[in-house]
Amino acid sequence: RKEVEQDPGPFNVPEGATVAFNCTYSNSASQSFFWYRQDCRKEPKLLMSVYSSGNEDGRFTAQLNRASQYISLLIRDSKLSDSATYLCVVNRDSYDKVIFGPGTSLSVIP
Amino acid sequence: DTAVSQTPKYLVTQMGNDKSIKCEQNLGHDTMYWYKQDSKKFLKIMFSYNNKELIINETVPNRFSPKSPDKAHLNLHINSLELGDSAVYFCASSHLVPTTTNEKLFFGSGTQLSVL
Numbered sequence: 603r604k605e606v607e608q609d610p611g612p613f614n615v616p617e618g619a620t621v622a623f624n625c626t627y628s629n630s631a632s633q634s635f636f637w638y639r640q641d642c643r644k645e646p647k648l649l650m651s652v653y654s655s656g657n658e659d660g661r662f663t664a665q666l667n668r669a670s671q672y673i674s675l676l677i678r679d680s681k682l683s684d685s686a687t688y689l690c691v692v693n694r695d696s697y698d699k700v701i702f703g704p705g706t707s708l709s710v711i712p
Numbered sequence: 713d714t715a716v717s718q719t720p721k722y723l724v725t726q727m728g729n730d731k732s733i734k735c736e737q738n739l740g741h742d743t744m745y746w747y748k749q750d751s752k753k754f755l756k757i758m759f760s761y762n763n764k765e766l767i768i769n770e771t772v773p774n775r776f777s778p779k780s781p782d783k784a785h786l787n788l789h790i791n792s793l794e795l796g797d798s799a800v801y802f803c804a805s806s807h808l809v810p811t812t813t814n815e816k817l818f819f820g821s822g823t824q825l826s827v828l
Contacts, residue, residue: 636816645802645819646755687753699768700817702747702755 603628606703608690613708619680623706625673625690634693635666637675639686640705646689680710715739718803718820725793726828733788733823735803743767744786745817746778747802755802761786793827800824
């Protein structure tokens with residue numbers, strides 16, 4: 603089993619839609635969780651950290667379920683500019699060794 | 713002003729050659745990394761250095777040798793390049809505080825390596 607797994611893509615959604623991405627991780631000792639965004643031919647950039655109580659940043663909501671080892675990202679009112687690959691990232695141990703999931707591709711269509 | 717800069721942006725070379733990619737960060741971070749992103753877009757960690765010391769080596773072939781002259785620089789040297797080495801290589805940095813979580817990574821813009 604891979605350390606971090608994500609929904610297979612691509613997701614093609616119309617503007618204004620709500621879309622949810624799921625991610626599971628295998629190491630129950632993982633401590634930190636993130637969502638990164640990667641545009642085509644660009645470097646990954648942090649979208650948001652994921653906190654135990656869940657957190658929201660504008661149209662983006664992240665949830666963490668430690669018991670199920672599951673992370674989610676919800677995007678409301680999708681914009682064309684949201685088109686990108688979304689990477690689920692897990693910090694595997696205290697030496698900050700982050701493991702990236704394979705990513706889920708999102709295309710928001712006019 | 714670039715936080716994490718790596719050069720070159722593109723590198724095209726023949727099989728068997730030796731090449732280097734340089735990385736520098738001006739964020740004052742303690743930890744630097746090399747990641748490889750292959751054609752399937754899977755981003756995999758290769759190495760991590762903390763204050764010039766190697767802390768992560770993910771079973772990368774020994775043709776790959778990272779070198780950290782100081783904590784602001786982490787270069788990647790590759791000997792005897794092979795076709796399978798073609799990928800995008802990303803340098804990254806972060807603070808390393810073992811008891812603190814949620815320290816994010818800052819990435820360079822990547823080096824597209826093509827081995828012919």
